[in-house]
Amino acid sequence: MDPMVIFDAGLALALVALSWAVLASADRFASVVLFIVLGLMVALAWVRLGAPDVALAEAAIGAGVTGALLLATLRHLRGQPEAPPSPAPVRWAVGGMVAAVTAALAAVVVALVAAPRPEGLAGAVADNLAMSGVEHPVTAVLLNFRAHDTLMEVVVLLVAVVVVWAIDRGLAPAHAPQGPLVDLGPVQDGFARLALPAAVLLGAYLLWAGAHAPGGAFQGGAVLAAVGILAILAGRWRPEPRHRAWARAAFGLGATVFVLVALGVGLGPRVAYEYPLTLAKPLILTIEAAVTLSIAATLAALFFGREPAGLTVPNTVPNTVPSTARGGRP
Amino acid sequence: MNIGAMTLAEAAGLGLMALGAGFFIAGTVGMLRFPDAVSRLHALTKADTLGLGLVVLGAMVMAATPGAVLRLGLIWICVALAGALGAQLIAAFVRRSGDGSGE
Amino acid sequence: MTAPGPDLIYGLAGLGMFAMGLYVAMTGTEALRRVLALKICAIGASFLLIVAAWRATPDGIDAVPHALVITGIVVMVSAMAVALALIRRIRALEDAHAAAGTPAAPPRPAPRRRTRPQQGTPR
Numbered sequence: 001m002d003p004m005v006i007f008d009a010g011l012a013l014a015l016v017a018l019s020w021a022v023l024a025s026a027d028r029f030a031s032v033v034l035f036i037v038l039g040l041m042v043a044l045a046w047v048r049l050g051a052p053d054v055a056l057a058e059a060a061i062g063a064g065v066t067g068a069l070l071l072a073t074l075r076h077l078r079g080q081p082e083a084p085p086s087p088a089p090v091r092w093a094v095g096g097m098v099a100a101v102t103a104a105l106a107a108v109v110v111a112l113v114a115a116p117r118p119e120g121l122a123g124a125v126a127d128n129l130a131m132s133g134v135e136h137p138v139t140a141v142l143l144n145f146r147a148h149d150t151l152m153e154v155v156v157l158l159v160a161v162v163v164v165w166a167i168d169r170g171l172a173p174a175h176a177p178q179g180p181l182v183d184l185g186p187v188q189d190g191f192a193r194l195a196l197p198a199a200v201l202l203g204a205y206l207l208w209a210g211a212h213a214p215g216g217a218f219q220g221g222a223v224l225a226a227v228g229i230l231a232i233l234a235g236r237w238r239p240e241p242r243h244r245a246w247a248r249a250a251f252g253l254g255a256t257v258f259v260l261v262a263l264g265v266g267l268g269p270r271v272a273y274e275y276p277l278t279l280a281k282p283l284i285l286t287i288e289a290a291v292t293l294s295i296a297a298t299l300a301a302l303f304f305g306r307e308p309a310g311l312t313v314p315n316t317v318p319n320t321v322p323s324t325a326r327g328g329r330p
Numbered sequence: 331m332n333i334g335a336m337t338l339a340e341a342a343g344l345g346l347m348a349l350g351a352g353f354f355i356a357g358t359v360g361m362l363r364f365p366d367a368v369s370r371l372h373a374l375t376k377a378d379t380l381g382l383g384l385v386v387l388g389a390m391v392m393a394a395t396p397g398a399v400l401r402l403g404l405i406w407i408c409v410a411l412a413g414a415l416g417a418q419l420i421a422a423f424v425r426r427s428g429d430g431s432g433e
Numbered sequence: 434m435t436a437p438g439p440d441l442i443y444g445l446a447g448l449g450m451f452a453m454g455l456y457v458a459m460t461g462t463e464a465l466r467r468v469l470a471l472k473i474c475a476i477g478a479s480f481l482l483i484v485a486a487w488r489a490t491p492d493g494i495d496a497v498p499h500a501l502v503i504t505g506i507v508v509m510v511s512a513m514a515v516a517l518a519l520i521r522r523i524r525a526l527e528d529a530h531a532a533a534g535t536p537a538a539p540p541r542p543a544p545r546r547r548t549r550p551q552q553g554t555p556r
Contacts, residue, residue, distance in 0.1 A: 005436045012446035019450045019473050023457045028465060035469055042476055045443060049487040050494060054479075057503045061510050066472070069510075073465065073517040076524050083462035094459045102452040109444040109481070112488070113437075120489020121497040137496035138503070146500060153504045160511035167518040191415045198408075218507055295507075302514040305521070 011045055028077060032070045039063025052214035053138040056206070060222035065299050068229050072303055133280020135212040142216065143284045147273040151262070154254045154291055157298045161251055168306035192234035199227045207292050211281065217288040221295025228300030239304055247297060254294030258287050343392035350384030353377045367424045375417040379410050440484050447480025464523070468516045475509050 018038040025031040039062045046055040085091070125137045125145070132140035142150050203223035210216030231237040239247070261283055266272030275283045360373025386406040390399045454474030461467040479502045486495035 002436055004439070005442075008439045008442045012442045015446050016449045016453075019453050019476075022469055022473065023453055023461075023466060028463075031466065031469065035472075038473070038476075045446075045480075046483055049439060049443060049483050050491065051483050051486065051499050051502070053494075054483060054499050054502045054506070057506045062472075062476075062506050066510050066513055069514055069517055070465075070469075073521055076521045077465060086460045086462055091460050094456060098452050098456045098459070101455070102448060105448055105451075105481075106445065109448060109484075110441070112485075113441045113444065118485070118489050120486065120495045122490040122493055122495040125496045137494050138499050141496040141500040142503065146497070149500075149504055153507050156508050156511050160514050163515050164518040167515070167522050187415060187418045191411065195411070218503055299510070302510075305518065 008048070011041065011048070015041055015045060026082075028074060032067065032074060035070065036063050036067035039067065053216065053219070056214060056219040057222070060219050060226070061299070065222055065225055065229075065303070068226075068303050072305065131277060131280075133275060133277070133284050134210075136210060136214070136216075138214070139210045139216050139284070139288075143287060144273065144275065144280070147258075147262070150291075151255065151258045154258060154294060157295065158251055158255055161298045161301050164302055164305065165307040188234055189236075192230055192236055196227050196231060196236070199223055199230070203227065203292070203296070207288055208285075210288065211285065217291040218295060221292040222299060224292065224296030225299030225303070228296060229303045232300070232304060239301075244307065247301060250293055250297035251301070252294070254287075254291035257290035261287055339391050343388040343390075346384050346388030346391065350381040350386075350388065353381030353384065357381060368421060371417045371421055375413050379413055382406060382409055440488050443480055444484045447477045447484065449477070450474070450480065451477025453477075464516075464520045468513055468520070471516075472509060472513060475505060479505055 015038070018034055018041060022031050022034045022038055025034060040059060043055040043059040043063065046052075046058060122137070125141060128145070129135070129137060129140055132144040134140050134143070203220045205220075206215040206223060207217060207220035208215075210220070228237075232239070261275075262272040265275055265283075270276070354377065357374050357377025360377060361370045364370045364373055383406055386402045390402050393399045393402060450473050454470045454472070454477055457470035458467050458474055461470060482498045482502050486498035489495045
């Protein structure tokens with residue numbers, strides 16, 4: 001018997017148990033922390049299943065950035081009572097439906113496992129890899145073969161930050177972050193001084209490595225976003241209204257460069273995204289660098305939440321707001 | 331793979347990793363059994379940093395290239411720094427919120 | 434019967450996460466937990482894609498499903514950010530109502546449930 005089966009079964013059990021704990025835990029904070037742990041476990045499972053790029057993305061974005069977003073939102077929900085559960089008929093009806101769907105899907109999964117191994121698309125990707133301009137198949141798919149998907153993904157991020165700024169514009173001043181979010185003390189400050197440059201380097205490395213190894217724009221962008229989040233948390237950098245124009249430019253940069261390259265290629269004798277072979281690698285790296293900057297700025301802005309302009313509103317009435325907002329901070 | 335075919339480096343690496351796993355287990359037991367937050371942190375951070383160090387050392391012994399050895403060392407340094415920072419933040423929070431009497 | 438391979442083990446685990454996430458997303462009453470449930474549901478669905486990729490090429494990288502899942506992760510973080518902003522905004526509006534001394538209980542954070550005429554004090 002393969003000893004890996006024990007590892008697989010243990011990890012799979014941990015995944016299911018953690019998911020249950022996230023959903024069933026009575027304490028919101030515990031729920032979020034368990035969710036971050038779950039994200040890291042999922043990343044481990046994806047390494048096991050031979051998907052290191054996905055594991056990097058999940059650990060950086062799914063666990064890291066999402067966890068930071070959740071913790072930032074948690075601050076606003078303190079003291080809110082739990083709502084009563086849904087009525088029993090709803091729960092039974094939904095439960096029955098979910099059970100039926102799951103049973104049908106389980107039958108498919110079991111049948112698939114017994115079926116002969118499928119061909120997959122790895123062969124098709126490998127055959128055309130030489131024409132893509134990069135050596136790593138996932139980057140080739142993301143930035144060349146299915147580049148339109150990736151452009152749409154960048155646009156989704158752009159839309160998300162526009163919507164979040166619009167929603168948060170109406171937040172009451174008491175919910176605005178005041179001063180440095182938390183006074184984290186000198187150790188955090190020293191750590192930030194040490195870690196931030198290293199993390200910038202790591203983000204750039206991940207971007208560069210994406211051309212020939214697991215990594216790429218999304219993972220690198222998430223690491224750079226973490227730099228921004230840490231800088232905001234440590235109070236080393238505060239978004240201010242005069243940064244807004246730069247922020248907007250950074251949000252739009254990725255999509256703009258992507259579209260311009262696609263148009264530039266498409267206006268010639270070629271189809272959009274069909275980069276000429278000699279220019280493919282520089283073009284892809286240009287797009288990736290722009291997209292990385294955009295992702296980093298966007299994810300950090302999503303963490304910060306409100307548009308920097310909102311912060312100046314409490315400052316015009318300095319005596320009323322800070323005392324209430326500073327009250328019971330963890 | 332059977333035991334006989336193992337090289338000395340593999341045996342040493344696996345031994346170090348097993349030792350490291352033992353420290354992880356000890357740290358986890360400490361976290362579950364110790365009474366208050368600060369002593370739990372004490373168990374967790376020290377045992378885990380040492381445990382990870384041993385696991386990394388084991389992986390270094392088995393690593394193929396000097397580059398891999400260097401990267402493994404970097405991983406250990408980063409995790410140790412992050413663990414120390416996390417422990418310090420939690421401890422500061424515990425002291426602020428209840429002077430050690432809290433959970 | 435041989436020992437189950439990782440495709441079966443992780444396929445079923447992903448399916449379990451999908452089912453739990455779907456159930457809580459549809460029946461949950463707390464907004465934050467419903468968002469978490471949706472993400473867990475998405476992770477479960479991604480597991481099926483990654484398992485399919487592993488079955489096709491156990492020793493290599495089947496890049497197309499992997500790229501799809503990475504896209505999914507980024508789209509999911511965007512969707513969650515918007516959902517969390519809505520949650521924050523709803524909470525702020527509730528607080529504003531409470532501060533203004535509105536007599537009725539503030540609306541609960543699950544805005545979709547309008548079927549139950551609950552007037553009592555929330556727990």
